[in-house]
Amino acid sequence: MKYLALVYYDEAIIDAMSKTEWDALNAECYHCVQSLKSSGHFVDGAPLHPVATGTTVRVRDGKAAVTDGPFAETREQLAGFYMLEARDLNEALSLAAKIPPARLGSVEVRPVRELPVPAEAE
């Protein structure tokens, strides 16, 4: 079963890190990904640039409105994601617990669903 693990942390924690600490965190993440790949749990994933580099699009009444920054101000910001293949939720949770930023912020684990194929597309 596929689960999306959304990694959140307060960017202020990262901003307060030295370059050495930041490099060390990234190295941990790299090894985490390698480990998940070799165990067959890694489907996809990526770290993201900070939330200030984001842009939000909303279409209302056929008009596209574009605003700077994330969709909402939150205490912790989305930092990256992993798409995991796991047997069940408990396995997904124990994999998510190993994601290095889990000790700094929060990892939301959500089951992925299949988009039903509409009748006309069959």
Added chain:
Amino acid sequence: MQARINSLYKAESRRVLATLIRLLGDFDLAEEGLQEAFMAAMAQWPQDGVPENPRAWLVSTGRFKAIDQIRKRARYDTSLDDIAEQLDAGLGAVDDPEGENIEDDRLRLVFTCCHPSLSAEARTALTLREVCDLTTEEIARAFLATPPTVAQRIVRAKAKIRDAAIPYEVPAPAQLPERLDSVLQVIYLVFNEGYSASSGEEVTRLDLCAEAIRLARLVLQLLPEPEVQGLLALMLLHDARKMTRSNADGELVLLEDQDRSQWHREQIDEGDGLVRDALASRRFGPYTVQAAIAAVHAGAVTAADTDWQEIVALYDLLLRLQPSPVIALNRAVAVAMGEGPAAGLRLINALLDSGQLREYHLAYAALADFHRRLAQREDAIHNYREALRLVRQEPERRFLEKRLRQLVENA
């Protein structure tokens, strides 16, 4: 035969359900299978006689009927064909229906229902419904919610178990201690529901108490943690007094008036032993301390022999572990027993002044009793009236009314 099947349902339906959930991988399917199995029993056993192993028969029949259901639905949704095949082929006969597996299934069910991925209310509602077979009405009463709210919580919880694929398993050793906390909480709630109905005529509902105790024993077997011992001890000690809590007319009997020779000595001894073990571990928590308080009461040969000082000391410890206004109220009553009613009045009025317990009938009942002992008639009457405004349980209501009548008539 009907009576035999009814008592079999009471004794075995939860075990059968727990096993069916494992075999079928779905709560609703398992429940359907369970119902169909018992219906089949009612239809066939009068002719064929009760099978040698009724539980195994029910599990096997329930599973068969459930798979049959899926096959019928597969006519309209062919994706169900695969599921029916898997369920039918993969599992074969029910292994070891008499052995450990059955209890393991119950533990799987308990831990699944208490999974932290479910909200606290969902955990409790689901466990009470699936493990203890309470109706949504009974659960709603226990939580001061409405039956539709409870029903919805249960539906959502099952949906989450399905959609997020919460596995039907006992947690790995590393996760076990933290997963245990929510289990204990649910067990205690079940016991309380059985020990004193939140409204209505019965003071105690014995089956639920036995159920909670049985659940705690199961969990203790798996995980001999001090707090599990503490919770089991607490329930055993309360349960030991159940025969004396009300008299033949269903009237409430106060602790100080209970016939202690009717208390279940074996249960008290067992509870006492568990408390000592748990305290000795130094890793105990609130349940253990509450059990220790109950043990002090149970150890007093007469009410007058009660060591109130030790009880107050234990309440102090309990409040440090678990600050709560109800515990503070109980402590105040204990203080009053040792130091006199005036001390109790000061403590409880302070709680009420700080905004706590204002809707809790026992606070006013305690105040009324203290005033009564101090011959402060008007204040006693006023507080009995307040308590009556808030009381929900019939035997408690009658008790308070009697006290009030005595004061009013002695004008």
